[in-house]
Amino acid sequence: MRNVAIIGTGHTKFGVRTDVNLQELAWEAIKQALEEANLEPKDIQYFSVGNVGSWSAEELPAIVVGEYAGLCPKGTMRVEAACASGSAALREAYLAVKSGEVDIALAVGVEQMHQSPNPQVVELIGRAGNYFWEFENFGLTFPGYYALHATAYMAKYGAKQEDLGEIAIKNHYYGARNPYAQFQKEITMEEYLNSRMVAYPLKLLDSSPITDGAAAVILASEDVAKKITDSPVWIVSQGVASGSANLSRRTDYTHIEAAYLAAQQAYKKANIEFENAWKYFDVAEVHDCFTIAEIMAYEDLGFAKRGEGYLLAREKQTYIGGRIPVNVDGGLKAKGHPIGATGVSMAVSITRQLLYRAHKGTQVDVKNGMGVAHNVGGTGHYAYVTIFSTRRPST
């Protein structure tokens, strides 16, 4: 197995992107990544496309994007892992290079949710889980699934509404400084507490928005990467896991077991001690589709002990300068959450952070040269934890 490096990144503005269609949106990100790597479309030997779709018209997004971006006739597939589809696309390209199958591969995540009216999107996302037993009969929504976790977590550990609010406030603070973010404005605790309930105890300002956007990364084998760039960012390891489709088949609702398992795998491969994981990383991107998800992520990644994740938020330890900066690009909450693009967007944010290319007011101090991305699909149905480093892995 070979070392794999990120040699080019691309990221579109997130938000309501009805100024372009799906493939034009993907191209914006792909073009940027190609320019960064100084490559042409013909140099890409394989590409994967993270896209969930159903709210957008194209049934075969990979080939539509491939044609538009000049990547045809290279091999491709559309990759689906719900909200972790971007990380799944990254994994697909990563394994293609790591195995020696190809030397240069591209992963692009793209989602255009505004092709359908919002209520229809609510309907479609609610069906993500076990359709028959949990949606057809009981009408769960995406906020509803996470609200079940929020209720259990708050009842068990005594976390307060304001603790969830701290996450939203932090992520909006950084979103306000990220020109790619959907919401480029800060919010106050008062605004948070007054926002309307969508699924008790989660409010509108606990929730990530409906977003259009795309992100892309180009991966290369060590030999090729060395020729192309003097600043590669290496993918050190990746952990993957899944959770039961029916939430009722789980035993605990205060954490996301799949994310914990994925973190364990990724840390083991990278020789990272779980209890002190935060000490290894300069920056983390975690899946804050809802504020409670970020708090659970702190614990599933070992940044805080079980039941103490909300204290990290309360003590503002995840701002730049704190114990570990988390989602300093605005996170899903403020940057936006174009389902299939989110995982790739995380990889782009971390790569740019480690290379001191983050936007003004969002750059962390890079001491260890390492970052981690935590991307959850559905409600802990899929989980991907990926570790990035400026130092070449020794294997």
Add this chain to the structure above:
Amino acid sequence: MTLKDSRNKLQESINQTIDYVDSLLKAEGLPIIKEQKTNNPLWVDVREIDLRYQLPVKKVERFFSALKEGKILATKCPKCGAIYFPPQDDCPNCRISGLEWVEMPTEGELITYTVINVKPPSFSHYGDYIVGIARMSNGVNVLAWVNAKEVKVGMKVKLRVTRREPEGYLTYEFIPA
């Protein structure tokens, strides 16, 4: 709102959009509208799709016939003893099929819940509803609506068969014990 009212309301809003597109087509020869917020030109699909799936239930048909008798059934693997709810007829661990049918206990304790305020369009004819997960006395979790005025984590609940109105189909729910 009755089921019929809500269906009509939904259809009415769809018809309005279609009428608007028809008038645009007549006047302009193109179904292109300007999005309100962004002023971006959008081509409104002239094709439409109406999805209503047909889900096979043959292997768990017993579950549905038991609802008519007021019973909520799970399946149990005769070899390893695993209880499956929602029911399934295959035990992947033992690789055997044709599991036994057992009755679920009615007593449980609510371990978490939410109140759905923003509802999917296909649930818009209901008032805000409470969805809870309870651990039943046999250790198996069940997710269902909680038919109660007030709820809290740890409350004792009873699982029972109910007829979901206004559709009028048999399903199950929790009520305070």
